[in-house]
Amino acid sequence: MGDVIAVALIGLVGGAASGLLGVGGGTLFVPAMVLILGKEQHLAQGVSLVVIIPTAISATLTNLKGGYVDVETAKWVTPLAIAFALVGGYVAGLLDGDTLSRIFGVVVLYVGTRTLFTTWRTIRRERAAERASA
């Protein structure tokens, strides 16, 4: 029973994160399956990829209705993204994956931190301007 509740919660939280953030949700699904459900890493990755498909379709149907999908951009970016993801996956097999991931981690951390600060500053400035004009 505990496992059923855990699975339901992992799905709900992972799905919500996916719909909100525009990502697959694997970042959440994979560690949750490994750490909470005790699944093996590769199996967790396989299950995560399967779950991502209907999850992303579910959010996309709602996004399409809302008019938020930039269809033209998706048409141009998707085929190349898939082709080069396969190339990237092949190259990763030839290199030291751990080091690569860590280097990329620094880049992601930099982009995230920078976005956080610039956005935070803009929001604060706008609120201050609103208060001043009120």
Add this chain to the structure above:
Amino acid sequence: MLPVTGERIPMDRQRAIFTGTVGGFVSGLTGIGGGTVMVPLLTGLLKLTQRRAHATSLVIVIFAALAAVSQYIIRGEVDWALAAALTVSSVVGAQIGARVMHAMPDRELRLVFSVFLIVVGVRLLVFG
């Protein structure tokens, strides 16, 4: 919520090609999903609003996951019962997430996404 037509600007094809190439390559190289790489490229290079970037990224995610999953199915690394159980609630969660995204102002959404990037960055840095 009405479709926000004013958000639309003409797409730059060269930048779209660059985004697909670099975004796809990096996500394949590091093994992280397309969305984490795609969203910042879609907002930064293609000047999509945060909301449109999230919605468009998810379309790419569908096809990227379809392309990647075959390898796992061939190797038998899919627990179908677990996948089905997770899907039941994740599909509902996705509806909630998408609706919250539609209602959230673009800047706040950007803030939430930047926190997500920081979490992913730390995870990659610590665990490789």
